[in-house]
Amino acid sequence: MRRWWVRAALLLAVTAIAAACGPRRVATPAPPRDLVVLAPHPEDGPLGSASVESAGASATLSEQPGASVTVTAGQPPPAPTVLPPAEIARIFGDVLAIIPPPARRFVLYFELGGDTLTAESRAQVPEILTLVRERGRPDVSVVGHTDTTGAADTNVALGLRRATTVRDLLTGAGLEASLVEIASHGETNPIERTPDNTGNARNRRVEVTVR
Amino acid sequence: MRWRVCLVAFVLFAARDVAAQSPPAGRVKVATGAATIVRGGSAVAAAVGAEVFEADVLRTGPDGRLSLMLKDESRLSLGPNSELALTRFAYSPQDQQLGLGVRLASGVLSYVSGIIARLAPDTVRLQTPTSIIGVRGTHVLVRAETP
Structure with missing residues (x-):
């Protein structure tokens, strides 16, 4: 009976000492x-x-x-x-102070049905090359588009031919080929919506984006 | 036993190659002072023109600054003593795969939104240890202070 009482007192003492000598509370750092x-x-x-x-x-x-x-x-x-x-x-x-200049987009137009640039658009190519030189090593994306003349899948191929023509002009003038990405959206992404099988000079284009 | 080890090794190697094939998310435009890209545990200096991929971590030292242009034309700039992870980058408008996630662990960030924010604003998330920032365009500045 007495032993039980001593044990309890001992336990209480140990607990009190542990609490007093335990780690002190450190001031908490300011939250993020x-x-x-x-x-x-x-x-x-x-x-x-x-x-x-x-x-x-x-x-x-x-x-x-x-x-x-x-x-x-x-x-x-x-x-x-x-x-x-x-x-x-x-x-x-x-x-x-170091926000990069925004991407710039050029739209080049083509003669009906093929991959020949209009004279006006061809004259714009040097401007693209100048910008590319100013920008160091920019990404250049070249996406071909068509009007709705002819079948959709033929137009995907035509858009790609147009993009390839422009890519070759740019790399031929010294643009590093690994910076250029080409794609075709065929007739799916027109500037002007038209019915199917409609020629449209503004939709026969390649969009060049210099990032 | 040996063939099993070989198989595991091969699978790991193949998985690594698949990861490496995911297209770049963008390119470094400005890098000054101490600026590094941490990819898969190893750090390389962030030079102008270097490619950046999803899951990369960008770090700057006390004198470092770093700017990126992503494929969707969004622009990220980091000030000194900063750490930013590109947690998600999906940019494939033709098949509706769009999303941008960055996590600023500490430091200073400028974000100028691009095409992802225009086409799918709900998929753009800037995170810090403190908050989640949803951006509906166009220019957001964040300073994340961690004691």
């Missing part, structure tokens, strides 16, 4: 947090919008350039505020 800003478009394009989600709640950034939220991990985002341009420049100047 984000600053999210809806910035003006670099080429004055549309502003758009963004949603920021945290702890099951969400805030929407829209309408005002510089709309922003600071979100702390595990907490719902507060109401957005507008970050002044000077603050945006101070915090994000490093990344704003």
Whole structure:
């Protein structure tokens, strides 16, 4: 009977000592947090919008350039505020300075039914080559299109022939072949919608995109 | 036993080749200071013109900066002391395969949206340790601070 009492007291003492000498509580580090800003478009394009989600709640950034939220991990985002341009420049100047120039698209047109470029479009090729040289090693995509004259599968082949013609012009003038990607959309992606079997000069084209 | 080991080795090798064949997601446009691409556990310097693939991790040091143009014409720029993973890149408009996912573990990111955000805005996700950012165009800046 007495032994039981001693044991209990001993256990209590050990527990108390362990609690006193155990690891001390260290100050918890600040939780991660984000600053999210809806910035003006670099080429004055549309502003758009963004949603920021945290702890099951969400805030929407829209309408005002510089709309922003600071979100702390595990907490719902507060109401957005507008970050002044000077603050945006101070915090994000490093990344704003290195946004690459946007991709540029050229549309080249073809004579009816074949893979001969119109004289006007042929005269545009040097401009493409100049841009390629300025951009270092850009990706160049060359996509052929046709009007709806003839069968759909013939037009896929024709679109590819047109793309190949343009690719060969570019690589012939020194563009590195491994940077060029060619494809054909046949008659499926017209600029102007037409009924089937309709000739259309604007749809007989190759689109060259320099990224 | 030996044939089994060989089979496993072959399957692993083949799987590696399939992974390597997935087309590039984009290309490095600007790289200054310490800037690396981590792919499958090994790091290479991120030089201008280098290709970037889905699942790559991009890292910059205290003096590093890095910009990419992806195939859908979206533009990603990273400031110093940053780490970004390209978690998803699907860009095949002809068969409706579209999606862009990036995870900013820390640092500063500028994202200018491209064709994926225009055709399938709901598939664009920027993630940080703190939040999930959905982008409906067009230019979003993020600073992720992790203590």
